[in-house]
Amino acid sequence: MTSSAEAVLADFLGATLAGTRPADASQAQGACANDTVRWQWLDEGVLLLEPARVSETTPSVLLSAGVHGDETAPIELLAKIVADLAAGRLALACRVLVVLGNVAAMRAAMRYQDDDLNRLFGGRHARVPQSREAPRAVALEAAAQRFFAAASTQPGRRWHLDMHTAIRASAFEQFALLPYTGGEPTRAMFDWLADARIAAVLIHTEKGATYSSFTADHCGATACTLELGKVRPFGENDLARFANADAALRRLLAGATKTDNALLPRVFTVIGQITKQSDAFALHVAADVPNFTPFARDTVLAEDGAYRYVVAHDEERIVFPNPTVKPGLRAGLLVVETTEATLAALI
Structure with missing residues (x-):
């Protein structure tokens, strides 16, 4: 060189x-x-x-x-x-x-x-x-x-x-x-x-x-x-x-050997998305709320005119909440835990 x-x-x-x-x-x-x-x-x-x-x-x-x-x-x-x-x-x-x-x-x-x-x-x-x-x-x-x-x-x-x-x-x-x-x-x-x-x-x-x-x-x-x-x-x-x-x-x-006795991660599957539709968008999630924070059924998480995102499962966790994105983009993902079923289906 x-x-x-x-x-x-x-x-x-x-x-x-x-x-x-x-x-x-x-x-x-x-x-x-x-x-x-x-x-x-x-x-x-x-x-x-x-x-x-x-x-x-x-x-x-x-x-x-x-x-x-x-x-x-x-x-x-x-x-x-x-x-x-x-x-x-x-x-x-x-x-x-x-x-x-x-x-x-x-x-x-x-x-x-x-x-x-x-x-x-x-x-x-x-x-x-x-x-x-x-x-x-x-x-x-x-x-x-x-x-x-x-x-x-x-x-x-x-x-x-x-x-x-x-x-x-x-x-x-x-x-x-x-x-x-x-x-x-x-x-x-x-x-x-x-x-x-x-x-x-x-x-x-x-x-x-x-x-x-x-x-x-x-x-x-x-x-x-x-x-x-x-x-x-x-x-x-x-x-x-x-x-x-x-x-x-x-x-x-x-190409080295992995470490032993490592626990497999917990698994969450996306079941919904909050989309910012206009500058009137309101995300009812505080700025200091961490990713994967759980919310109970019927919680209203977002509103934008006639649009509302309401938690439909007993528990949904929010990931990447961000109300500052441009209209048309994702302002948050909602996930539920699916660890047992996912790990059982690994190929």
Whole structure:
């Protein structure tokens, strides 16, 4: 590697925020970790790392963070993983595509500039052609498709873990969201989530517009969105709080054995959505109410003109309540616990 390439890999986050780009094609690829890892800079915030030897059974793992630019802890974790892979401190047993999502928003310390990037996948970027997020959604879709086009076709060899942090506190500090695929969730994903000490899983029941939904639907990836804590500025994260998830990520990349006696997460299934229809929207949920807070039957959670969301089950829990979204977007999800039935049906 040239010295500039070494600097980019050693501080991938710093180089990305600074807008550092390879001077030419020869500077955009090379070998590291004593020639055991090949790397290629593909785009701003997009880096491919592969073992020197790749076979038909080599797993392919897409690791993304920063799809929301102010969710910094997973971005910092991912940059440290890149540095350790490049230096040979972490073995690499799979192909890995590292993606820092909304780089412009990361630089501005904003969630997004014009539109929520994680609502623009699956071609939805075409609805907002003037948005500064639209070209990035196109680029990230294409990066994922190119990466998985070269991946093993054997079952369970394609993974995508999209890492986030939540705006609100949560009854379960670290939880995961599984996109709708039309099939049952996989035991492999639940085993990995248990290894990462993820406390709860939310299962979607309709196709979505998120990055993990896109890779599950269009790339055949075993995918999930990880929520690893609360939003904080760069440099203010206590990364020790994410040690279990970080260790599980590293074991996945190295092909190492999972830890024993890890409890499977509790499971919740989406049964309703609150949609903001106009600026008259009122969400009857206090700003300090954590994710997964339960509400009893007949509780009115939201009103917007003639629209009302009323709890229809004995207990529903709210996730991602956010009255500040644009009209037409989701202002909250309602879930019920389905742990026993879901775990019994894992494939």
